[in-house]
Amino acid sequence: MFKDILEIFWKFFKMGAVTFGGGYAMLPILRREIIEKSGWMQEEEILDYYALSQGLPGIIAINVSTFIGYHHMKTPGAITAALGVVSPSIIIITAIAMFLSGFKDNVYVQHALAGISVCVIALILDAVIGMWKKGVKDVWGYIIFAVALLVSMFTRLSPVLLVIGAAIAGIIIRSVKRASETGKGAEKK
Amino acid sequence: MIYLSLFWEFLKIGLFAVGGGMATLPFLRELSVRTGWFSQDLITDMIAISESTPGPIGINMATYVGCNIAGLFGGFIATMGELLPSLIIVIIISKSLERFRNAKVVGDAFYGLRPAVTGLIAAAGISVAQVAMLQLELYKETNLLLNLVDWKKLLLFIVMFIGIRKLKWHPVVYIAIAAVVGLIFAF
Numbered sequence: 327m328f329k330d331i332l333e334i335f336w337k338f339f340k341m342g343a344v345t346f347g348g349g350y351a352m353l354p355i356l357r358r359e360i361i362e363k364s365g366w367m368q369e370e371e372i373l374d375y376y377a378l379s380q381g382l383p384g385i386i387a388i389n390v391s392t393f394i395g396y397h398h399m400k401t402p403g404a405i406t407a408a409l410g411v412v413s414p415s416i417i418i419i420t421a422i423a424m425f426l427s428g429f430k431d432n433v434y435v436q437h438a439l440a441g442i443s444v445c446v447i448a449l450i451l452d453a454v455i456g457m458w459k460k461g462v463k464d465v466w467g468y469i470i471f472a473v474a475l476l477v478s479m480f481t482r483l484s485p486v487l488l489v490i491g492a493a494i495a496g497i498i499i500r501s502v503k504r505a506s507e508t509g510k511g512a513e514k515k
Numbered sequence: 516m517i518y519l520s521l522f523w524e525f526l527k528i529g530l531f532a533v534g535g536g537m538a539t540l541p542f543l544r545e546l547s548v549r550t551g552w553f554s555q556d557l558i559t560d561m562i563a564i565s566e567s568t569p570g571p572i573g574i575n576m577a578t579y580v581g582c583n584i585a586g587l588f589g590g591f592i593a594t595m596g597e598l599l600p601s602l603i604i605v606i607i608i609s610k611s612l613e614r615f616r617n618a619k620v621v622g623d624a625f626y627g628l629r630p631a632v633t634g635l636i637a638a639a640g641i642s643v644a645q646v647a648m649l650q651l652e653l654y655k656e657t658n659l660l661l662n663l664v665d666w667k668k669l670l671l672f673i674v675m676f677i678g679i680r681k682l683k684w685h686p687v688v689y690i691a692i693a694a695v696v697g698l699i700f701a702f
Contacts, residue, residue, distance in 0.1 A: 343569050349535050381625055384601030385573035386535040392605040404606050412594055415570030416578050420590045422564055423582035441697020443559035443647040444668045445689050448675040450640035453537045454633060461629025470627055474634030485541045485635055486531045496627020497620060
């Protein structure tokens, strides 16, 4: 039991340490470690976990790791996999944060960070375009997008409320659509 | 007790940020505005470092912000807070996987969630851009519209954006290039 836990931890630790970017960036190494090397599950199962994880709260890479850990060893496996995949981040980022705070006043570091911040805006815009293509499909999508954007920019309303509101709006809009479609179908008969 | 409030704030982010690492950005921005625990400038450093180091971006961002708020242990606490909701939710769903996957209401909720999350991230991007690219101080002093935008930065932004869309290299490459450009042209 202890040995299995250790094996899960080490596997996910390694994957956390070599994945840049999270999410789907982790898929190739998951394939190698989990399917090819260990034979813990099939590729389709991992893809299902990805689809589900995108729809769940939290970081996608963590959700997928937790699913795989649970699949292999129930709750202890789930906890171990999640802790394993975040451990490299905690170590590396803590080291950088401590290091950088000592160099923040250096003028060269400031120039470099100013350049980087411009690049970061371009990266965010790229992410927004990607999400728009996947998730904004019709006029209701445009409306919800605009409301979220404007409310977030001009009020101090918590994003928590916006997220809850958007989920409820989605459920209502789709239910009404379905109801009106079945209503039309009944009339034709 | 800073550790307790830190844990609680990141627990909320882990519970409500749907759509992966970047989706935590609007929550982090709101946290900065509401609590004043860290400045908005920190957010761009946070993204750059999170994109150019190993590990999931969302976790890297949580660790970095936590470290800057409450030191060594703060990074750990923030990350654990963000992790906990995922862990509980995934374990519960794993127990009744098939039923959850086919539930109509889940798909319906996402129909509304996806555009909202996109809008939230766009707003966070705009606020980062205001801090990083506009020169409101200089504009107010001189009253010249020409001074509102930092033109050097705008040019770099356009080049970066086209590069990201067309070449699809790893983000760390663009971040490195931008750092060098910032150094050479004294941004």
